[in-house]
Amino acid sequence: MRRRTFLLGALAVTACGTGEPGGTIRIAGGEPGGFYHDFAGLLSRLTPSPLTITPIQTGGSADNLGHLRDRTADLALTLSDSAHLESGIVALGRVYENYLQLVVLDSSPYRTPADLVGKPVSLGAAGSGAALQGERLALGVREEHYPLRNAVDALKAGEIAALLWSGGVPTPELGRASGIRLLPLDSFLPRLRQEHGKVYERVDVRAGVYGSPVDVPTIGTPNLLVCRPDLGDAYAGAVVRLLVAKAAELVPQQALGTQYLDVRSLIDTGRVPLHPGATAEYRRLHG
Known part of the structure; x- marks a missing residue:
């Protein structure tokens, strides 16, 4: 996939409106001062109405995966090595590097x-x-x-x-x-x-x-944004659209100049498969 094609597709989707799903989904983030905490906060602030993403303060990757298992969170940020130890999860995207x-x-x-x-x-x-x-x-x-x-x-x-x-x-x-x-x-x-x-x-x-x-x-x-397979396709698609449309704004201040959210690598989630709703949205954005 060429970067220009991907970005033009994302802009077209943003411009014409997408009928975003409503309600609240919870994201297990991290501890104050860390990348996860800041990234979850950015996701929350940039999510378009009527959808709301609410961050949860946690201890980090393994704790976040526990929140998914316990259903006290709908999304979670985790290091890919921690994700490889967890069964029954799927990814919405690879977001950056720790x-x-x-x-x-x-x-x-x-x-x-x-x-x-x-x-x-x-x-x-x-x-x-x-x-x-x-x-x-x-x-x-x-x-x-x-x-x-x-x-x-x-x-x-x-x-x-x-x-x-x-x-x-x-x-x-x-x-x-x-x-x-x-x-x-x-x-x-x-x-x-x-x-x-x-x-x-x-x-x-x-x-x-x-x-x-x-x-x-x-x-x-690499860091992954993950969820359970039973997250609705509409929600998975909405998060993917957010990652793509707001890529330039979804980089915490602590990483400016060293990292950025690369829309070309979002689908590179390694051994953790993409959520079907995320796969469908990436294919649609690819055009």
Whole structure:
């Protein structure tokens, strides 16, 4: 599919009106300060009447999938590696990429992940995608699990040696924590890909982010917007139209300049199949 063709189709749909379904659907987002929380808020604000999308504050990927199972949410944001562990879900689109960030104080002696062996490290909040990825990294640390804001406070207070976070760059909460730096994580990539597939890829946190003088190689993981198969086709189609028509506006402030919602990759959801209503809408937009 050519980008120009796709965008012209989306504009035509927006211009002629679509008869959006009414009612409220709930989206499991994430914790304050994180990409999921901000993205869910943007979806909520940009949803056209009479449909309403209501965000739910959560701990992250695994917690979000639990909300889908318990039917306390209709949509959920999740890392694709977490989604692969869940049966009975379908996707509405691949929305962006998370960057795995292993953060230490700039004044600390830690230069590589191996330096953290035996040290207390927050491996993401309980129920977060970072917690799953921290487990898979097998860093050999003393595991703690704090929400991001608490982890930053604990790092500054010297209560933990490092924190692991999966999100956009620069994450505002980390950007406000002056005197930090990231440790490279690319050395773990071959083993992760061998054990878990191509869901993980190398990405670079560019020089200048968090004051770093150089690029820092780390691990990227796609994010998916998912739901249960029984979500009505009309709702799935309405969300797809929103993703396409508002692509330029659905990028949280913390990711501007590093990521954007690429309408060409929305359908690339990997091993998680698209919702039938989403598939039909993408085909219609393709023309």
